[in-house]
Amino acid sequence: MSPVRRRDALRLAGTALALSACGVKGRAATPDVTSFWAGKRRTGRLSWANWPGYIEDDRATLTAFEKDTGIRVAYREAIQEMGPWFGKIRAPLAAGQSIGFDLMVMTNGIQLEQCRRLGYLAPLDLSRLPNFAAHAAPGFRNPSYDPGNAFTVPYEAGITGIAYNTKYVDEEITSIAQLFAPKYRGRVGMMSDAQELGSFGLFSVGVDPETSRPSDWEKAAARLRRQRDDGIVRKYYTQDYVDAVSKGDVWLTMAWSGDVYTLTSPDVKFVVPSEGGTLWTDNLCIPRTASSPVDALTLMDWLYLPAHNAPLTEFVNYITPVSGVQEIVRRDAAQATGRERADLTRLGASPLVFPSASDMARLRRYRRLTPDEQPRYLGIFEPIARGS
Amino acid sequence: MPFSRRLAPYLLVLPGGLWLAVFFVVPVAMMASLSLQTGNLIDGFRQTFHWQNYTDGLGTYGDTFVRSLWYGLLATILCIALAYPAAYWIAFRAGRRKSSYLLLLLIPYFVSFVLRTVAWKLVLTDNGPVLGPLRDHGIVPSDFHVLDTTTAVVAGLTYTYLPFMVLPVYVALERLDPRLIEAAHDLHADRTAAFARVVLPLSLPGVFAGVVMTFVPASADYVNAEILGGPRNTMIGNVIQAQYFDDGAYPVASALSFTLMAILLAGIFLYARALGTRGILDTPTP
Numbered sequence: 001m002s003p004v005r006r007r008d009a010l011r012l013a014g015t016a017l018a019l020s021a022c023g024v025k026g027r028a029a030t031p032d033v034t035s036f037w038a039g040k041r042r043t044g045r046l047s048w049a050n051w052p053g054y055i056e057d058d059r060a061t062l063t064a065f066e067k068d069t070g071i072r073v074a075y076r077e078a079i080q081e082m083g084p085w086f087g088k089i090r091a092p093l094a095a096g097q098s099i100g101f102d103l104m105v106m107t108n109g110i111q112l113e114q115c116r117r118l119g120y121l122a123p124l125d126l127s128r129l130p131n132f133a134a135h136a137a138p139g140f141r142n143p144s145y146d147p148g149n150a151f152t153v154p155y156e157a158g159i160t161g162i163a164y165n166t167k168y169v170d171e172e173i174t175s176i177a178q179l180f181a182p183k184y185r186g187r188v189g190m191m192s193d194a195q196e197l198g199s200f201g202l203f204s205v206g207v208d209p210e211t212s213r214p215s216d217w218e219k220a221a222a223r224l225r226r227q228r229d230d231g232i233v234r235k236y237y238t239q240d241y242v243d244a245v246s247k248g249d250v251w252l253t254m255a256w257s258g259d260v261y262t263l264t265s266p267d268v269k270f271v272v273p274s275e276g277g278t279l280w281t282d283n284l285c286i287p288r289t290a291s292s293p294v295d296a297l298t299l300m301d302w303l304y305l306p307a308h309n310a311p312l313t314e315f316v317n318y319i320t321p322v323s324g325v326q327e328i329v330r331r332d333a334a335q336a337t338g339r340e341r342a343d344l345t346r347l348g349a350s351p352l353v354f355p356s357a358s359d360m361a362r363l364r365r366y367r368r369l370t371p372d373e374q375p376r377y378l379g380i381f382e383p384i385a386r387g388s
Numbered sequence: 389m390p391f392s393r394r395l396a397p398y399l400l401v402l403p404g405g406l407w408l409a410v411f412f413v414v415p416v417a418m419m420a421s422l423s424l425q426t427g428n429l430i431d432g433f434r435q436t437f438h439w440q441n442y443t444d445g446l447g448t449y450g451d452t453f454v455r456s457l458w459y460g461l462l463a464t465i466l467c468i469a470l471a472y473p474a475a476y477w478i479a480f481r482a483g484r485r486k487s488s489y490l491l492l493l494l495i496p497y498f499v500s501f502v503l504r505t506v507a508w509k510l511v512l513t514d515n516g517p518v519l520g521p522l523r524d525h526g527i528v529p530s531d532f533h534v535l536d537t538t539t540a541v542v543a544g545l546t547y548t549y550l551p552f553m554v555l556p557v558y559v560a561l562e563r564l565d566p567r568l569i570e571a572a573h574d575l576h577a578d579r580t581a582a583f584a585r586v587v588l589p590l591s592l593p594g595v596f597a598g599v600v601m602t603f604v605p606a607s608a609d610y611v612n613a614e615i616l617g618g619p620r621n622t623m624i625g626n627v628i629q630a631q632y633f634d635d636g637a638y639p640v641a642s643a644l645s646f647t648l649m650a651i652l653l654a655g656i657f658l659y660a661r662a663l664g665t666r667g668i669l670d671t672p673t674p
């Protein structure tokens with residue numbers, strides 16, 4: 001079984017809502033590294049929540065880690081989407097209770113920012129992450145969404161760009177402007193996530209999302225709304241665009257790089273648009289209430305040794321934050337034979353997994369929204385995908 | 389009457405009553421309080437009696453409310469049209485096999501309805517087994533599609549809630565005394581008249597119950613619009629879901645939920661007043 005689908009399950013999972021309505025208290029996060037880690041000991045056990053398909057099917061990486069360190073890992077594909085995940089962990093974390101996991105993978109964005117600000121995450125003791133210090137690729141250190149890697153280290157990253165089906169589109173797609181072209185009326189897919197959609201809207205009006213201002217948001221939203229009202233958008237997708245673009249329901253669509261690499265038909269191509277693409281990062285972080293935080297830290301550091309990380313990246317096909325992996329993949333390719341050799345060669349050369357410097361230069365992150373900005377940003381972009 | 393006898397009804401109602409109090413009344417009260425609060429997840433929510441949550445919600449998503457009710461109504465009418473003949477046939481013509489046919493009707497519902505809805509997607513995709521051949525033979529225009537349209541959403545809703553219409557209508561027809569129809573014939577009613585003046589009126593309580601059980605959940609549904617709908621098919625359930633989970637906008641989401649609840653309750657009340665609730669609980673007796 002090969003398919004890797006990072007955001008596989010339906011977003012519809014969330015029905016039960018544990019809501020403590022009255023008085024959700026806020027707390028500013030102050031990195032209190034020493035006091036948090038004082039007295040914390042290795043337990044030899046670790047419980048890890050991750051997205052579906054984000055590790056080898058046979059869990060080879062976990063087996064290697066268990067053999068190396070003697071720490072037993074309970075691995076669950078418990079995360080389908082950030083909103084519902086945050087909804088699930090918020091109440092216990094606010095009450096200082098365990099969520100049953102010592103390690104979780106969260107995408108940079110609104111919910112991670114909320115976890116940081118609400119003090120739900122354990123401050124990382126960077127002195128215990130020597131491999132991270134030695135091997136983290138430059139683009140993944142000290143990210144704007146978590147200055148100084150105070151709470152997170154990247155797990156894998158990906159690009160939001162454009163996927164198009166060459167069976168139906170007979171020109172080269174190179175820019176976001178083509179997503180607005182009237183000739184593709186009813187054949188364009190956009191993403192419903194406000195940060196994804198907003199970022200593309202901002203690119204389309206020539207603004208860098210990371211440094212955008214509310215007046216830019218209004219301008220971008222107006223453009224996106226026109227695109228919708230002119231009937232150009234067939235559907236706003238959460239993750240099911242993969243099927244739609246493979247089968248030709250939509251011809252071109254916003255897409256995530258790793259999905260396109262593994263999941264779509266060979267007719268589907270992925271491009272980083274000339275205006276820019278979005279670089280998102282899924283991050284390892286430790287909930288403050290974890291019962292085995294030392295073991296979680298050990299795994300974080302272990303994954304940053306290139307030799308440990310390469311097999312994982314060879315499977316998940318997203319962008320690894322660990323430098324030196326591309327060389328290992330190429331070496332593995334040279335040693336492999338047959339189909340595996342072809343696969344690894346393709347991977348080692350893939351601009352989706354190892355983006356070129358010029359692609360990287362065009363990538364931007366979501367804007368890190370302050371608590372004041374967030375409702376305004378969402379108020380502007382959310383209604384578009386909801387048809388209002 | 390001994391004390392314990394007088395207490396018995398209350399004791400019997402206690403378990404269910406407690407259940408409802410803890411898992412229905414309390415959450416609803418908390419939601420009501422939340423719907424008037426202001427704040428955000430980071431700084432917390434405070435009670436400020438901010439009625440604007442309601443006007444803001446209606447202002448931004450008024451058209452979505454209208455659309456949801458319209459889809460709910462369409463689905464309900466389609467359900468009646470499909471369910472009544474089926475229930476009629478099973479009740480009067482199926483003989484010994486009544487329960488087999490009812491089971492057949494219900495078998496698809498043993499599969500999770502999300503899965504069933506996703507399966508529709510596979511069937512109705514533009515180049516799929518249905519539309520592909522139709523287009524190739526020139527029966528439908530080349531840019532014709534079903535997915536991501538109103539048709540797909542309403543059809544999905546109709547399908548999802550069909551048994552909630554069939555079953556109450558069937559029960560109403562099933563317990564109708566056949567001697568009443570014979571009596572109608574004896575009194576020179578032809579088949580049409582017997583149906584219109586005896587069978588139909590006596591089955592209306594079932595239809596009434598079916599309408600409530602179909603219209604309310606169909607209007608609040610969000611799965612069909614999510615999977616089968618396009619940008620202009622969003623229903624209010626999708627908005628509420630997203631406000632809770634994606635935006636953390638709990639107050640506005642609660643206000644929208646209450647608005648929906650109020651609209652549906654008012655609708656049912658008016659509907660009951662117009663058609664009368666008599667007979668929902670009464671067994672039609674000769």
